[in-house]
Amino acid sequence: MKKFIVGIIIISSFLSLSACQKKQSEAKLLTGTWLMEQKPTLSYAQIDGSSKKIVEVLGAKKSTADKTLIFTKTQRIYPKTATQQANKVSYHYDAKKHEIKYSGEMMGTEKVSFDSSGNELSFEYSVIKSKVTFYRKNSPQAKFIEKKNAAEVKKLETQIKPINKIWQTKRATFRQDFEEAIAGNWSNVADNAQVDLTRDSPQTPATVEIGKPKSAVFALSFHQENKKSKKDIYFSNVKVKNAYISYGLDDFAKLFAVKKLDAGHLKILKSRLETLTFRDIFMKLGTVNLKYELPEQALTQTISVSAYETTVTSNVTKFEKLMFTSSSLGEPTLITYLSPAV
Secondary structure, three states: OHHHHHHHHHHHHHHHHHHHHHHHHHHHHHOEEEEEOOOOEEEEOOOOOOOOOOEEEEOOOOOOHHHEEEEOOOEEEEOOOOOOOOEEEEEEEEOOOOEEEEOHHHOEEEEEEEOOOOOEEEEEEOOOOEEEEEEEOOOHHHHHHHHHHHHHHHHHHHHHHHHHHHHHHHHHHHHHHHHHHHOEEEEOHHHHHOOOOOOOOOOOOEEEEEOOOEOOEEEEEEEEOOOOOOOOEEEEEEEEOOOEEOOOHHHHHHHHOOOOOOHHHHHHHHHHHHOOOHHHHHHHHOEEEEEEEEHHHOEEEEEEEEHHHEEEOOOOEEEOOEEEEEEOOOOOOEEEEEEEOO
16 A cells, blocks of 8 residues: 555656646747748838839848847847837746736737747737747758748749839839920919919919930929028029839839739739830829939929829820929928919
8 A cells, every 4th residue: 555655656746747847848948039930922112112123022031130039038038120129028938828928018928839849939819810930040940931931032033023124114214204294494473373362372483494304314493482491492404313203002002903912913913014104104193203302402302293284195295284392301391383484
């Protein structure tokens, strides 16, 4: 009987020790640097549309600070990123419930699980029914994912290359069409003559002279007093070199009727891009904006043209009115409406 009791005590002690070791090992597994799985995705390029690319591949980097988690024995560390400072949060790991319990500003719990290797860490969110996976930095799993993603990035880059090539040609052609249409003399005399003086005040007299573009460069003269500021806008024969038609992400979605890009949408995008015309961008966007900077004048200007003030056919492009928006650091924005000078 004594031997039986002693045996039970030994077995119980062993099981208790094994459970304790398991809890300790899981807590130890949590410590280290973890990288979030980043699958390559497609997106429209820069939001201001000045990029020579229309489509780019995202998630191509091996690791970034905002996709990194660092666990010490007692703290979860958020590395410094471009938008936020480094942050540390205290936690306790409950191995029995497989939960991380946070204290301080980030009070709450997160359900976690490990794979058999201990190099794959998953956070499970029951409310939104999603699972986010991280891989231990420099582990075989992390290196495999990076290699797999690199191959996918290369494949996507090959697929978007001809699309971006078409875009470069279209982008340059549309800019040239715009610059040729604005060439000439403009003033706000006609607009001021239509102002109801009992309700509003006319703009200060403004004159603009725009030369015909040559090799993507046009000459610009702009003369106007600025009542909102002591600094008038007055310059003559300035060469504008890096003008571009600005497109936002929403604009691309309107132009091609494709909001979310993936590999399956690339053929449709390419087909619609090939048939896109200068007239289309007015009809689909309503307003088209040409932006440029004048460093010597410390000035940024945008020339906006509405589809309602435009005639665009296969043979003729004619603008009836331009809206100039002039912005300078520390100065009020000046908006000027101009019509062809008579």
